[in-house]
Amino acid sequence: xxxxxxxxxxxxxxxxxxxxxxxxxxxxxxxxxxxxxxxxxxxxxxxxxxxxxxxxxxxxxxxxxxxxxxxxxxxxxxxxxxxxxxxxxxxxxxxxxxxxxxxxxxxxxxxxxxxxxxxxxxxxxxxxxxxxxxxxxxxxxxxxxxxxxxxxxxxxxxxxxxxxxxxxxxxxxxxxxxxxxxxxxxxxxxxxxxxxxxxxxxxxxxxxxxxxxxxxxxxxxxxxxxxxxxxxxxxxxxxxxxxxxxxxxxxxxxxxxxxxxxxxxxxxxxxxxxxxxxxxxxxxxxxxxxxxxxxxx
Amino acid sequence: xxxxxxxxxxxxxxxxxxxxxxxxxxxxxxxxxxxxxxxxxxxxxxxxxxxxxxxxxxxxxxxxxxxxxxxxxxxxxxxxxxxxxxxxxxxxxxxxxxxxxxxxxxxxxxxxxxxxxxxxxxxxxxxxxxxxxxxxxxxxxxxxxxxxxxxxxxxxxxxxxxxxxxxxxxxxxxxxxxxxxxxxxxxxxxxxxxxxxxxxxxxxxxxxxxxxxxxxxxxxxxxxxxxxxxxxxxxxxxxxxxxxxxxxxxxxxxxxxxxxxxxxxxxxxxxxxxxxxxxxxxxxxxxxxxxxxxxxxxxxxxxxxxxxxxxxx
Numbered sequence: 074x075x076x077x078x079x080x081x082x083x084x085x086x087x088x089x090x091x092x093x094x095x096x097x098x099x100x101x102x103x104x105x106x107x108x109x110x111x112x113x114x115x116x117x118x119x120x121x122x123x124x125x126x127x128x129x130x131x132x133x134x135x136x137x138x139x140x141x142x143x144x145x146x147x148x149x150x151x152x153x154x155x156x157x158x159x160x161x162x163x164x165x166x167x168x169x170x171x172x173x174x175x176x177x178x179x180x181x182x183x184x185x186x187x188x189x190x191x192x193x194x195x196x197x198x199x200x201x202x203x204x205x206x207x208x209x210x211x212x213x214x215x216x217x218x219x220x221x222x223x224x225x226x227x228x229x230x231x232x233x234x235x236x237x238x239x240x241x242x243x244x245x246x247x248x249x250x251x252x253x254x255x256x257x258x259x260x261x262x263x264x265x266x267x268x269x270x271x272x273x274x275x276x277x278x279x280x281x282x283x284x285x286x287x288x289x290x291x292x293x294x295x296x297x298x299x300x301x302x303x304x305x306x307x308x309x310x311x312x313x314x315x316x317x318x319x320x321x322x323x324x325x326x327x328x329x330x331x332x333x334x335x336x337x338x339x340x341x342x343x344x345x346x347x348x349x350x351x352x353x354x355x356x357x358x359x360x361x362x363x364x365x366x367x368x369x370x
Numbered sequence: 371x372x373x374x375x376x377x378x379x380x381x382x383x384x385x386x387x388x389x390x391x392x393x394x395x396x397x398x399x400x401x402x403x404x405x406x407x408x409x410x411x412x413x414x415x416x417x418x419x420x421x422x423x424x425x426x427x428x429x430x431x432x433x434x435x436x437x438x439x440x441x442x443x444x445x446x447x448x449x450x451x452x453x454x455x456x457x458x459x460x461x462x463x464x465x466x467x468x469x470x471x472x473x474x475x476x477x478x479x480x481x482x483x484x485x486x487x488x489x490x491x492x493x494x495x496x497x498x499x500x501x502x503x504x505x506x507x508x509x510x511x512x513x514x515x516x517x518x519x520x521x522x523x524x525x526x527x528x529x530x531x532x533x534x535x536x537x538x539x540x541x542x543x544x545x546x547x548x549x550x551x552x553x554x555x556x557x558x559x560x561x562x563x564x565x566x567x568x569x570x571x572x573x574x575x576x577x578x579x580x581x582x583x584x585x586x587x588x589x590x591x592x593x594x595x596x597x598x599x600x601x602x603x604x605x606x607x608x609x610x611x612x613x614x615x616x617x618x619x620x621x622x623x624x625x626x627x628x629x630x631x632x633x634x635x636x637x638x639x640x641x642x643x644x645x646x647x648x649x650x651x652x653x654x655x656x657x658x659x660x661x662x663x664x665x666x667x668x669x670x671x672x673x674x675x676x677x678x679x680x681x682x683x
Contacts (some may be wrong), residue, residue, distance in 0.1 A: 105466045106473075107415040110674055113464055113480045116554065119482070122519060123495045133515045135503055182392070184383040192380040199385075207395050211666060213644050216661040217405070217652055218398035221413050241390045271379065300488045302618050303645065308561070318490045322621065334498050342493045356479070359486065360562060 095133065123345070127151070127338040134335050146252055147335070150282045154340035158324040163317040166232075170316065171298030175234040175291055182245045182290065187275055190253035191261055201250075204243045215302065230311045235304070239297075246291050247360075289362030292355055299348065317344055381474060402656045411653030415650055428657035437635060438658065441643040446546060448639070449613035456553040457506035460560030464585040465594065467561070468568040480567070485558035493622015498553045500534035500623075537631040544630065544637055552619055556612070560605045568594070603677035610669050614662065640665075 127133055128146045133208040155161065176206040188194075189201055219238050256279060264274045280287065298316070305316045312320075321344055352359060406429070408422035411645050416422075463481060468475060469605035480651045485491070503516045533539040534547050573595070579589045584598055595602070617637050629636030638646070640662045647655040 095503060102470070105470055109463065109470070109473075109477050110468050112459075115479055116484060116557070117480055119492060119495045119554070122499055124493075137516055137522075138518055139522050141515075143402065159650070181657065183385045185387040188380045188383040192377075192383070194377050194380040197380075204391070207391070207399075209667070210399065211611075211659070211663055211672075213615065213641050214402050214663055215395060216643065217397040217648050217655045217659060218401040219394055219646055219653065222397070237390070238394045241387045241394075241640065243391075246387065269381075287390050296486070302489075302490055302621070307645070307648070313413060318488055321488075322625065334501070334503075338498060341494050344488055344491045348486045348488065352483070356482075362483065363485065363559060 080288070088335055096135070115314070118331055120345075123338050125155060127342045129335045131333055131335055140200065148331055148337050149337040151343065153333075153336045154325075154343060156173070158320055158340050159312065160320065160340065160343060162312065163269055163315055163320040165315060167317045170232060170235045171295045174240060175294040177236070177239050178242065178245070178294055179287060179290065181240055183275065183280065183287075185241075185246045186249035186253050187271070187279065189250045191258070205247065208243050216307070220307055228308070230309050230314050232314060233302075234308045235314065235316065238304070248290070249286055251281060252286045253279055255280050285358065285361070288355070288360045292351060292358055293362050296348065296359075299344075395614055402659055405652050406656035406660050410651075410654055412650065413652050414650070422653070428653045429661070432657045432661065435654075437638070438643055440635065441638045441640050443610075444637055445614055445616060445639045447545065448616050449610055451545070451549050451558060451611040452552045453606060453613055455549065455558040456560055457602070457609060458563055459553065460557050460605070461598075461602070463557070464561050464564035464568055464591070481561050481623065482558045483577055484555055485562075487555075489555060489618050490622045492555075493551060493619055495533060496554075497557070497623045498546070500547050502536050504533075535630055537633075539630050541636070544624075547623060548620065549639065551623060552613075554614065554620060556609060560609070563601050563605050564598065567598045571597050582678060599677065603673065607670055607675075608671045610673065611666055614666050614669070615641050617645070 096240060125141070125143055127150055128148060129140075129150075130145060130147050133144060189197065207299065223234045224231065227257045228237075259280055261274065266277065269277075300318060301316060302318045302322070304318050305314075309315060310319070321340055323342055325333075407424055407426065409425045410431075411428070411510060412420070412421050428619050444666035467478060467481070470477075473589075487671050499517045499519045500521075502521065515668045517525070518530045519533070520534065525531055533544055571594070575593050576589065576641050584592075620639060620642070624630065624637060627634035628638040628642050635642075640658065644662070647658070
């Protein structure tokens with residue numbers, strides 16, 4: 074009997090312990106979620122602030138006790154932003170530079186990656202190592218000379234100056250080469266036996282197989298054009314060739330920082346919106362590209 | 371590998387890349403070193419027939435120049451503050467995200483959102499959040515129209531509004547704003563990498579710890595952190611490299627004057643210094659760029675050395 078009693082008591086103890094653990098687990102879960110949700114709210118707050126401010130009237134925005142939701146939604150701010158910033162022209166410029174540089178850059182990257190992955194030639198490994206070595210050097214170091222170079226070439230204030238200097242990215246060549254290397258060499262040999270040309274082989278086999286990497290490169294390159302600021306400001310400051318980020322910073326700020334902030338926020342929202350669209354639809358590719366690069370654009 | 375009969379073909383495919391790299395990458399490297407060692411080099415004067423003698427004058431002048439020391443100090447301070455802060459926060463968030471199931475994807479998406487933004491555009495949003503609208507702040511005839519949403523929040527909790535970025539603001543306040551913005555900007559990439567690392571850790575380690583009844587914090591410090599150390603090293607190294615090249619986030623907040631109204635250059639950085647002297651003072655800019663490269667190189671090597679000792683692969 075005492076043995077039985079002992080057993081039930083042990084069971085009770087065990088139950089108590091597991092109940093304890095359950096409570097502990099719930100507490101931990103609550104803490105986890107609280108922390109994550111608070112952090113998420115902090116992360117998202119600037120976007121919320123941008124959106125509500127962008128539709129407020131100036132007097133409502135400047136109230137000493139702010140409203141968390143606009144009393145009157147003023148969409149005219151967006152039209153004002155579009156007109157004062159001349160955003161239409163800037164948008165067209167940015168698209169031209171983005172699309173042309175992406176296409177040319179893809180062609181150059183594919184050809185170089187193919188040569189490094191599939192062809193044999195003297196000094197291949199040394200050349201590849203040298204290319205990777207240049208990745209360590211901060212881009213600012215190149216800018217000093219490149220500024221002088223494009224100046225002497227007479228490229229100032231053209232689309233060329235915004236496109237050509239950044240066509241080759243060693244990182245993209247590296248990324249695509251790794252991808253090409255994974256494609257079995259037998260496919261290439263078979264194609265050679267059949268008399269298929271390199272270009273046809275590239276187009277029919279390599280490019281479809283490496284498509285995810287190419288999409289990642291395209292997105293990062295387009296985002297780069299959309300976000301580029303420093304180089305365009307140096308070499309293409311005339312409105313005719315200005316890119317969207319430069320126009321944004323210059324058009325909506327006065328010396329005192331007392332600009333019409335709702336209109337300014339509307340302009341910021343217009344510029345941010347395409348990026349969010351790309352993010353929503355192509356998130357997978359962006360995250361993949363980013364996790365391997367660590368660079369923005 | 372295929373022994374191609376047409377070796378010239380490989381070079382043909384590589385030609386566009388190589389030509390562009392020679393003009394815009396290799397030549398700049400050589401030229402920057404050359405200009406840095408020619409005393410007071412100025413491109414426009416060269417066209418006019420000026421010649422320069424070889425020497426280390428650019429480097430000594432740059433180091434004596436007060437503006438440069440301000441830039442160096444700002445850059446260093448931003449690095450030292452933002453890299454540890456963003457790494458620790460990202461690690462906490464990644465570990466928490468990895469421990470939950472419902473809402474994980476949604477939260478992960480939200481945390482990645484700041485990555486796909488334009489650092490100038492969102493910098494302007496942060497500037498608006500910290501901005502005080504009014505005149506003669508801090509003077510006798512103080513007139514504040516609105517003190518900005520951040521100050522509204524501070525007041526809501528019973529605090530005193532602070533002049534964050536406007537004319538007459540303190541260096542500490544400016545720095546706080548920059549650190550907040552840079553950390554906010556740096557989190558998504560770090561969370562992405564660290565969460566990826568966490569998800570690839572073999573579950574068996576945790577099961578074993580559970581059997582042994584190891585307490586949670588010990589599991590974290592003895593299993594999670596060591597197994598995550600390669601990713602941690604990676605985000606710290608890229609964080610430092612990015613930190614030393616900080617520039618456009620400051621333009622986003624303060625504009626091209628790189629400081630609050632009336633104090634241009636107060637928050638200028640190394641990269642800002644290079645851009646300031648790039649058009650007229652190529653010698654000085656080149657010397658500064660080489661110094662920047664040297665610092666990044668040394669810090670990266672140091673990080674690699676430390677992480678090699680501490681990293682478990």
